Amino acid sequence: MKMSTKGRYAVRILLSIARYQKNGPVPKKIIAAEEGISADYIEQIIVPLKNDGLCVGIRGVKGGFKLAKDPADITVYDILAASEGVMKMVDCDQLDCAGRDKNQCATRPVWEGASRVLQEFFEKITLKDLVDRATEYEKTSAASYSI
Amino acid sequence: MKMSTKGRYAVRILLSIARYQKNGPVPKKIIAAEEGISADYIEQIIVPLKNDGLCVGIRGVKGGFKLAKDPADITVYDILAASEGVMKMVDCDQLDCAGRDKNQCATRPVWEGASRVLQEFFEKITLKDLVDRATEYEKTSAASYSI
DNA sequence: TAGAAACCCAATAAAACTGATAAGGAATAA
DNA sequence: TTATTCCTTATCAGTTTTATTGGGTTTCTA
Secondary structure, eight states: OOOOHHHHHHHHHHHHHHHHGGGSOBOHHHHHHHHTOOHHHHHHHHHHHHHTTSEEEEOSTTOEEEESSOGGGOBHHHHHHHHHOSOOSOOOOGGGGTTSOGGGOTTHHHHHHHHHHHHHHHHTOBHHHHHHHHHHHHHTSOOSSOO | OOOOHHHHHHHHHHHHHHHHGGGSOBOHHHHHHHHTOOHHHHHHHHHHHHHTTSEEEEOSTTOEEEESSOGGGOBHHHHHHHHHOSOOSOOOOGGGGTTSOGGGOTTHHHHHHHHHHHHHHHHTOBHHHHHHHHHHHHHTSOOSSOO
């Protein structure tokens, strides 16, 4: 029932990109410094995010990452689904239901309902919401990465 | 974001006990056969459930397990909390928020909200609900363990 | 056309967790 | 007293997580 750090990092990485991309592509070195994640590890985490069309990498000098869509069009669910796969709390096939038919398994609706509830929650939060909140927080403290 | 089998097994084990305890304590051998979990593994899973006062073990011949409360007073959340610990999707202390103050972490409310939503969902489902559903299912098929 | 900046890709590995097994001990009913 | 059943602790292989490392490839700029 724990979220892996990969999922959390994925959200934070895209949040960083969202916040700083107005100055051009955000290099992973900046993200690393900003979020306290090693630059090498960021690469690994960002691969599925690119594959799912959430961000793009731009090579060469002055390269970096930028979002592939508007932050308001990227939900936390999109990010977690890309990073951790479809949101299913249990992979419940026939074998999993103690040999019963899956439609006869009394606990199955519990896990399906939980997955659904969670998905709906994450779908309501967009990257823009997080950017706004981060900006709000920053008003009361010093900005870290500017221009 | 996956539920471990331990949590699922815990629910199924208590559900088995709830359903069959009217004939006296339910021995783990029966639970094992019923749920397709090895008897040795059941022991391990059931320990925290006893510690949290959800069921009790009765030793000796004709022994077994029975619930410590009414099934209507045991929620799925109670079971999962006993089995897997408090429902926190991330253990977010200061260090976890990329060095920021935890009240300045823009993603923290996401994980806290998800944990809360999930907890509220599981709190709404009692063991009695599951017993009723299982009984309902059983009407359309053969009972497996009777008297 | 260097050459440096930056992303891309594959292999490796330590640590933690999961899922399970096993053996002996303690209590209880018949 | 004996069979049954729970109780406790140890062990352990396999998988997943969380990275690290080391080499490529592309592209901008001078």
